[in-house]
Amino acid sequence: MRAKSILTLCDGPTCIHKNSRVIREALEAEICKHGLSEEVGIHLSGCLGMCSKGPILIINPGYTIYGGITVEDIPEIVQEHLVHRQPVARLVVQEDHLYNRFFRIFGDVDFFGRQMRIALRNCGIIDPESIDDYLSVRGYEALAKVLTGMSPREVIAEVKKAGLRGRGGAGFPTGLKWDITARETSDEKYVICNADEGDPGAFMDRSAIEGDPHTVLEGITIGGYAIGAVKGIVYIRAEYPLAIKRLEKAIAAARENGLLGNNILGSNFSFDIEIRLGAGAFVCGEETALIHSIEGRRGMPTPRPPYPSVKGLFGKPTLINNVETWANIPVIILDGGEWFSTVGTETSKGTKVFALAGKVHNTGLIEVPMGTTLREIIYDIGGGIPDGKKFKAVQTGGPSGGCLPEDYLDTQIDYESLAAAGSIMGSGGMIVIDEDSCMVNLAKFFLEFTQDESCGKCTPCRGGTKRMLEILTRITEGNGKEGDIEKLERLGNMIRKASLCGLGQSAPNPVLSTLKNFRHEYEEHIYQKKCRAGICSNLVTYEITEKCIGCGACRRVCPVNAIAGKRQEQHVINQETCIKCGQCFTTCKFDAIVKA
Numbered sequence: 001m002r003a004k005s006i007l008t009l010c011d012g013p014t015c016i017h018k019n020s021r022v023i024r025e026a027l028e029a030e031i032c033k034h035g036l037s038e039e040v041g042i043h044l045s046g047c048l049g050m051c052s053k054g055p056i057l058i059i060n061p062g063y064t065i066y067g068g069i070t071v072e073d074i075p076e077i078v079q080e081h082l083v084h085r086q087p088v089a090r091l092v093v094q095e096d097h098l099y100n101r102f103f104r105i106f107g108d109v110d111f112f113g114r115q116m117r118i119a120l121r122n123c124g125i126i127d128p129e130s131i132d133d134y135l136s137v138r139g140y141e142a143l144a145k146v147l148t149g150m151s152p153r154e155v156i157a158e159v160k161k162a163g164l165r166g167r168g169g170a171g172f173p174t175g176l177k178w179d180i181t182a183r184e185t186s187d188e189k190y191v192i193c194n195a196d197e198g199d200p201g202a203f204m205d206r207s208a209i210e211g212d213p214h215t216v217l218e219g220i221t222i223g224g225y226a227i228g229a230v231k232g233i234v235y236i237r238a239e240y241p242l243a244i245k246r247l248e249k250a251i252a253a254a255r256e257n258g259l260l261g262n263n264i265l266g267s268n269f270s271f272d273i274e275i276r277l278g279a280g281a282f283v284c285g286e287e288t289a290l291i292h293s294i295e296g297r298r299g300m301p302t303p304r305p306p307y308p309s310v311k312g313l314f315g316k317p318t319l320i321n322n323v324e325t326w327a328n329i330p331v332i333i334l335d336g337g338e339w340f341s342t343v344g345t346e347t348s349k350g351t352k353v354f355a356l357a358g359k360v361h362n363t364g365l366i367e368v369p370m371g372t373t374l375r376e377i378i379y380d381i382g383g384g385i386p387d388g389k390k391f392k393a394v395q396t397g398g399p400s401g402g403c404l405p406e407d408y409l410d411t412q413i414d415y416e417s418l419a420a421a422g423s424i425m426g427s428g429g430m431i432v433i434d435e436d437s438c439m440v441n442l443a444k445f446f447l448e449f450t451q452d453e454s455c456g457k458c459t460p461c462r463g464g465t466k467r468m469l470e471i472l473t474r475i476t477e478g479n480g481k482e483g484d485i486e487k488l489e490r491l492g493n494m495i496r497k498a499s500l501c502g503l504g505q506s507a508p509n510p511v512l513s514t515l516k517n518f519r520h521e522y523e524e525h526i527y528q529k530k531c532r533a534g535i536c537s538n539l540v541t542y543e544i545t546e547k548c549i550g551c552g553a554c555r556r557v558c559p560v561n562a563i564a565g566k567r568q569e570q571h572v573i574n575q576e577t578c579i580k581c582g583q584c585f586t587t588c589k590f591d592a593i594v595k596a
Helices: 013-017 020-033 072-082 133-134 142-149 152-162 172-184 203-209 215-229 241-256 289-292 323-335 372-382 416-421 438-451 460-477 484-496 504-507 510-518 519-528 554-558 582-588
Strands: 006-012 040-045 056-060 064-067 092-095 190-195 232-239 272-278 320-323 351-358 364-369 391-396 402-405 431-436 542-543 593-595
Touching: 006 013, 006 460, 013 020, 013 056, 020 040, 020 072, 040 272, 056 072, 056 510, 064 072, 133 142, 133 215, 133 241, 142 215, 142 323, 152 172, 152 215, 172 215, 172 320, 190 203, 190 323, 190 372, 203 215, 203 351, 215 232, 215 241, 215 272, 215 320, 215 323, 215 582, 232 289, 272 289, 289 320, 320 323, 364 372, 372 391, 372 416, 372 484, 372 582, 402 438, 402 510, 438 460, 438 510, 438 519, 460 484, 460 504, 460 519, 484 504, 484 510, 484 519, 510 519, 542 582, 554 582, 582 593
Parallel strands: 006 040, 190 232, 190 320, 232 272, 351 431
Antiparallel strands: 006 056, 056 064, 064 092, 351 364, 391 402, 391 431, 542 593
16 A cells, blocks of 8 residues: 655754654554554655754655654654644644755745755755655756767756856856866866865765765766766765765665666766765865875875866866765756756855854754845844844854854855955855854864864965964963964965965964954953953953852862852952862852853
């Protein structure tokens, strides 16, 4: 009997971490208990993007989305929804038909209402480990169209017409890159998918592969046909086991169905894909360093030109794009470059995937048309700042990006607008920062990351970031001195101009952008020895106010006996003895201790 109800359970990393697989077992047992096994089918999917509301369960017909479910909720969901056909209102996130042709999301829920999913069109909908599911949503139709009715030049022309720019961060025109590689004469060419996503807080490419690996494989194969390559490589860091597992299954299924290998779909075109694992070096996201890693050498960038399109892997012409770029290709081929170019802005076509993280209600994976503003993302999709806190800044572009304050909330998301504002698009990391954050400490955090991940090849990046980090550390420890701000600016601008690769050139961005937009916080740290957010412990003074009832809780937890006072009388902190550990502050239940 055909299943009357389909239960789609998210099998992405966040939901797995929140026990979705245990929930699946409970669902199976409860369905069996009610004798519904023939009427209900359980279906696994990748990430729908609503990470903050996981685990996610979708029930069709009706497209009811349940969020934050637990094992204890399963009997009620099965009894009420599957038996009595009444959704459990307290668990419903959204009840509406959200998808139309897997491209546009509708519905009145803010999280979905302003999104448009092209690269992520199948994520959260299909079972990523089922090639049949992918075929059911027009999977591999684009490849068939290319092999049966388009020349390589026509494929490249369609990508050019779309105006797609590389989603890895640089924004180079994809069609132009394909054209340059295709025009090179060589006995061998390569296609590479850059899935080495290493930005803190970023999970766009990983989630796209985990939710829809066949889309990426199809895009890579089309790229191989367009430039005349016979081999593709997915370079992905070994830290992503679920993505690797699903890629391996997808490649095996594609080979088994004649979609990879010799004479694909009965054509004269032969192409295969293999996986190469990276060790997690941030610099290997830079394409020349990535190539060196695949070749078995140390991942370090080299000067360009020649570019990989001319001389890349093993000295052969090589086409490199990131996961999101490849995921757009099947849509461009099926619906046309002209249609794709209608989405977005004049210079930035299509959509962009972001990993929305930090101090915002709805964290997760989103995809919006280019031209959407930061305000719309943070407040309409993200739901605003939790706990009534004030927005302070948003970091775009990962550790190489910039921090934009409230004045820039109406900035459009496109390559030129973000650059003009003092940040970058990057690969799609977006971290929201509230009033409780210290911008000096935040800049130090990002610089620590880029300094640690520097490959060390060029002196400006290797030595310059180290000197900058020493100054920032001194400032956050209360030892900043006059002239430090000017030194940071000089060093940052020197590194930008003289570093060998794009990662080194953008390493000072978090420092320079916070100096531009939050200079007063640096000045407070240096001249007033004050951290307004209370994050830099050496610059914080704890004081006990008149709210103190003399309970003695703070005195008992103080590790250095710096608090004195009689019971039921206001206590006092000895500032010379206090080590500013904050134990008293977190222990007091009466808000009697404040940071000064």
